[in-house]
Amino acid sequence: MTAAIYFSPTFTSKKGAEAIAAALAPDGKALSADVTRYDAVPEITEFGPEDMVVFGAPVYGGRLYRGAKERFCRFRGRNTPCVITVTYGNRHYDDALLELFDLVRELGFIPVGAAALVGQHTYGEIQVGRPDASDLKEDNAFALQVKEALEAGRFLESVPGNRPYVKGEEGGKGGSFRPLTDQTCSRCGLCVRECPEGAIAADCRTIDPEKCISCFRCIRICPRKAKNMNVPAYLEFAESFSAKLSNPRKNEYFL
Ligand SMILES: Cc1cc2nc3c(=O)[nH]c(=O)nc-3n(C[C@H](O)[C@H](O)[C@H](O)COP(=O)(O)O)c2cc1C
Ligand code: SF4
Ligand code: SF4
The missing domain is CATH 3.40.50.360 (Flavodoxin domain)
Structure with a gap:
């Protein structure tokens, strides 16, 4: 097999x-x-x-x-x-x-x-x-x-x-970004089911910051694009990081 x-x-x-x-x-x-x-x-x-x-x-x-x-x-x-x-x-x-x-x-x-x-x-x-x-x-x-x-x-x-x-015995952990949910969320529950760490509560909105690893699966799979990271601090980081890693x-x- x-x-x-x-x-x-x-x-x-x-x-x-x-x-x-x-x-x-x-x-x-x-x-x-x-x-x-x-x-x-x-x-x-x-x-x-x-x-x-x-x-x-x-x-x-x-x-x-x-x-x-x-x-x-x-x-x-x-x-x-x-x-x-x-x-x-x-x-x-x-x-x-x-x-x-x-x-x-x-x-x-x-x-x-x-x-x-x-x-x-x-x-x-x-x-x-x-x-x-x-x-x-x-x-x-x-x-x-x-x-x-x-x-x-x-x-x-x-x-x-x-x-x-590198970085000792603990190994790779997640990042520090915690996705947001806007008003277009239909509460379909997809992100709740698919979160790798079970970090999203049944209200489809509340994210446990201790469990979330910033993998962004919820953002990628949301059919309504309701899960997002539309905050200035992230958007600025994303822009300069993208420019740095463009090759x-x-x-x-x-x-
Ligand atoms: C928390 C976190 C840390 C990451 N660290 C690195 C890194 O050290 N080097 C790198 O090139 N990419 C890094 N990435 C990017 C991922 O390795 C890359 O997007 C990968 O394709 C994601 O795999 P997946 O689609 O199977 O989830 C990181 C992503 C996350 C979420
Ligand atoms: S996948 Fe999107 S629309 Fe469905 S519950 Fe999650 S945030 Fe709401
Ligand atoms: S970023 Fe990943 S770990 Fe965090 S809530 Fe979304 S799917 Fe779950």
Whole structure:
């Protein structure tokens, strides 16, 4: 069995992981284990040596978001080959790929390949639309190389990053922006159900600041664009941050 396991609030990590998993699956069909929501119950959590798993998660503050780590710890491999991917918003992935490399090995998986992929940044207007068709084509070509490496019995020895990881033991946490809700909200409840941390109250408006990780999933999925971050402090930050990160970076693949 081939599976993509991902934490992906704004769907960019999902796209890369699923594209690679589909290209690796003998019949082009891979299982998707979406563990973005805190209450996700994955269909399968144990994998054997004949399986192949592709992990996907975003970079938060140069690290793996600690909640993504916790979710991935629900899975176990038994010498299961895997591909690890982190998706980042065009700044850098720092130690996130290395952290995922170390984590999956502790969980019984053996990395064959790794990728640091560029996705649209959560904030501002940075690499909007990525991964695009050209990124997904690169992911496909990489998957073919992974297949060859696996057949030849080659495994990945290391990936870029530092130990100890940047920012200490705690790992990536969320940001400090807390979305607002305007009067166009129809109380459809979608954001309440889809918030990865269950941070939005039943009134569809009140956000628990301790639980919210500023992933902006609620803003992206709201059908009425009622969830927003239309406050001057954020808008000013977004504009200068977008200008600073305007040069596109390339996806990096490791075998
Ligand atoms: C709290 C937070 C911290 C982030 N830190 C980084 C970072 O250190 N480097 C970077 O390039 N992008 C950073 N990003 C951007 C995300 O990594 C990027 O948008 C990614 O594609 C989101 O993945 P998703 O669509 O799977 O949720 C950060 C985003 C958030 C919400
Ligand atoms: S998704 Fe949008 S419209 Fe629906 S409850 Fe949330 S804020 Fe309101
Ligand atoms: S409330 Fe916070 S954690 Fe929940 S979806 Fe919105 S930004 Fe993400």
